[in-house]
Amino acid sequence: MTSTTPVRVLIVGAGAVGTWLAYRFARAGHQVTVVGRPRYVQAVQERGLGLIEAGEGETASFVREVQAVADLATLQGQSFDLVALTMKAYDVDAAVEELSRLGIRFRWPLVLIQNGVGVEEMVSEKLWRGAALCLCATRAMTQVEPALVRMDSPRGGVVLAPTAPGQPVEEVAALFREAGFQNVRTHDDHRSVRWSKLLLNLVGGAQSAILDCTPPQMYRDRRLVALTLESMQEAIAVMRRLGVRPIPLPSYPAHLFVFLAEVLPAWLAQPIILRLVARGRGAKVPAIQQDLMRGKKRLEVEVMNGAVSSYGKQAGVPTPVNDVLYRTLSGIARGDIPWDEFRGKPERLLAAVEARRKELAAAPRGGGPFRALWRWLAYQMGISKTW
Numbered sequence: 001m002t003s004t005t006p007v008r009v010l011i012v013g014a015g016a017v018g019t020w021l022a023y024r025f026a027r028a029g030h031q032v033t034v035v036g037r038p039r040y041v042q043a044v045q046e047r048g049l050g051l052i053e054a055g056e057g058e059t060a061s062f063v064r065e066v067q068a069v070a071d072l073a074t075l076q077g078q079s080f081d082l083v084a085l086t087m088k089a090y091d092v093d094a095a096v097e098e099l100s101r102l103g104i105r106f107r108w109p110l111v112l113i114q115n116g117v118g119v120e121e122m123v124s125e126k127l128w129r130g131a132a133l134c135l136c137a138t139r140a141m142t143q144v145e146p147a148l149v150r151m152d153s154p155r156g157g158v159v160l161a162p163t164a165p166g167q168p169v170e171e172v173a174a175l176f177r178e179a180g181f182q183n184v185r186t187h188d189d190h191r192s193v194r195w196s197k198l199l200l201n202l203v204g205g206a207q208s209a210i211l212d213c214t215p216p217q218m219y220r221d222r223r224l225v226a227l228t229l230e231s232m233q234e235a236i237a238v239m240r241r242l243g244v245r246p247i248p249l250p251s252y253p254a255h256l257f258v259f260l261a262e263v264l265p266a267w268l269a270q271p272i273i274l275r276l277v278a279r280g281r282g283a284k285v286p287a288i289q290q291d292l293m294r295g296k297k298r299l300e301v302e303v304m305n306g307a308v309s310s311y312g313k314q315a316g317v318p319t320p321v322n323d324v325l326y327r328t329l330s331g332i333a334r335g336d337i338p339w340d341e342f343r344g345k346p347e348r349l350l351a352a353v354e355a356r357r358k359e360l361a362a363a364p365r366g367g368g369p370f371r372a373l374w375r376w377l378a379y380q381m382g383i384s385k386t387w
Contacts, residue, residue, distance in 0.1 A: 006030045007175065010080040010104070012072065012095055013087030014040045016143040017113055021084055023049045023149070026063045028179035033067040033075065036146070043147035044068035050148035060148060068147075076102040082111060082175070084135070088291075089114040089303040096126050108172055109133045109163070115201050115287075116303025117194040117311075120163045130164030133172060134190035136197045138250045140284065152284065157183025157250030161190035183250045191244045195235070196254035198304060199246065202231050203273065206305050206325040209289035210332065212343040224346055225270045227321055227353065232261050232273075234319040235308045241315040292333055301329045320356040328352065 006029050011022045014036025026032040026049060034044065048064035069075065072095075083106040085095055092114060099110075110132045112119055123132040138156035143149050158181050162169045169186050176184045187193050204215045207224055218224045236258050239246065246255040260269040288300050306326040312319035328349070331337035342348050 007081035008079070009033070010075070010083045010106075011035065012083065012085050012099075013091070014068075014147070015086060016141045016149045017137060018084075018086035019049060019143065019147055019149040020051065020139070020141055020151075021086065021113075022066060023051045023063055024179045024181055025082075026066045030179070031067075032065075033069065033080075035069055035072050035075075038070045040146040041068040041070045043145070048147070052144070052148070052150040054151040054154045072098050072104070073102060075104055077104070079105040079107070081107045082172070083108075084111040084113060086113045088298075088300055089116045089119050090298045090300070092119055093122060093126070096123055100127065109167055111135050111160075111172070113137060114303070115197065115300050117191070117198055117307045118303055120190055120194070124163060130162075130167055132163050133167060133169065134161040134163060134193055135159070136161075136193045136249065138197070138200075138252050142284070155251040157181075157185065159185045159187055159193050159249055161187045161193045163190050185250065187247060189245070191242070192247045193249070195239050195244045196246050196249055197252075198307070199232055199235060199254050199257050200249075200252050201300075201304050202235060202308075202322075203228055205286040205288045206231075206301055206329050207349070208286055209292045209299075209301075210325065210329050210342045210349060211346060212289075212339065214285060219274055221346055222270075223350055225274065226266060227350070229261060229266055229270055229273070231305065231308070231321045231325065232257065234312065234317070234322050236261060237317045238308055238312045238315055238319065241317050242311065288329075292329070292339075297333055297335075299329060299333050301326055301333075306330070318360045320360055321353055324349070324353045324356050 009022075009025045009030050009032045011018045011032065011034045014022075014034050018034065018036070022032050022034045034040075036044075044066055045068065048062040049066050050060040050062045052058060052060045083099070083104070085092055087095060092112065096110070109130060110123060112123065112132050113135045120132050120134050124130070136159045140152040140156065141149050142152055158176060160169050160173050160176070173184050173186050204218055207227065208215055208218050211218065236246075246258045248255050257273055260272055264272075288304075291299050305322040308322040309319050309326050312322070328337060328342065332339050332342070
């Protein structure tokens with residue numbers, strides 16, 4: 001039980017992350033309401049929310065002091081202290097509209113917990129500047145069944161960041177710490193948080209989905225590993241043009257990824273980066289691939305590889321690898337491109353990327369490793385304000 005006064009918490013989006021948040025806050029004695037599908041609501045009503053800690057086999061702990069509803073409309077006009085949106089990025093727009101239409105009020109800014117970049121900006125445009133807080137979670141977890149989540153690793157943590165001056169980031173972070181969340185940090189720039197997590201998300205996800213293979217299978221093909229490194233290098237180039245600094249996240253040193261990808265030769269950087277990522281992900285099928293297998297028409301690739309492509313175009317940075325990954329995976333999801341054209345055919349994907357490179361007539365990334373090393377050191381020592 002928390003030592004502070006219980007607060008009213010609303011979790012919209014009852015997947016693995018939503019269940020994890022709801023469980024922790026309910027366990028700490030807060031008044032938690034979760035919005036989920038009918039099967040989820042039924043599971044909560046029958047046995048409560050369950051969580052299996054990493055390393056504890058299949059032994060689950062349950063908390064029953066939770067309200068679960070299948071329709072957000074049942075909460076019309078109500079007020080909450082904390083509202084967290086945990087659905088996929090492409091569903092946030094509709095959720096925000098529904099919250100506004102129903103007159104659901106919140107004391108602290110909306111807490112957004114999505115992969116990819118650009119969601120906070122969208123919410124700020126739709127509501128008001130400072131309407132949202134950024135939350136990045138680097139804990140690996142799996143939804144075993146409705147309302148039961150398993151933590152796959154003890155590593156990782158949570159990072160909260162403001163989207164406007166004066167937001168109560170430390171106050172919200174304190175609430176998370178008191179509720180039992182481990183390794184809770186804050187940072188002053190939500191863009192650095194989102195783009196740093198994006199570098200992790202870019203490692204293999206879209207390629208595994210397009211080729212319908214597991215990450216370990218993909219990592220055995222050096223050509224595909226090189227493609228992954230190139231997609232990261234494109235994102236890093238866009239970050240630099242936008243003035244977004246990479247930062248270390250709990251268990252994922254994104255700033256080190258940047259150093260390795262830019263300074264070390266590819267044959268040395270690739271295995272180190274993959275080892276760092278695999279430490280948390282293992283052989284787990286990426287969420288974006290799972291969604292494609294379920295037949296979903298929209299995927300998080302829009303705010304991942306698609307964001308790199310879009311921001312790159314705006315900033316004048318060529319992004320041929322991310323262009324192809326985004327267009328191909330989106331096309332497969334919509335049904336415009338038969339999945340069998342790429343399933344198990346890495347040569348087909350590599351050829352598409354090469355064609356895009358020629359189309360852009362992209363010049364080599366200038367500077368070389370020595371200039372990249374100097375740029376990094378100059379920034380770290382304060383000699384240069386841009387990295």
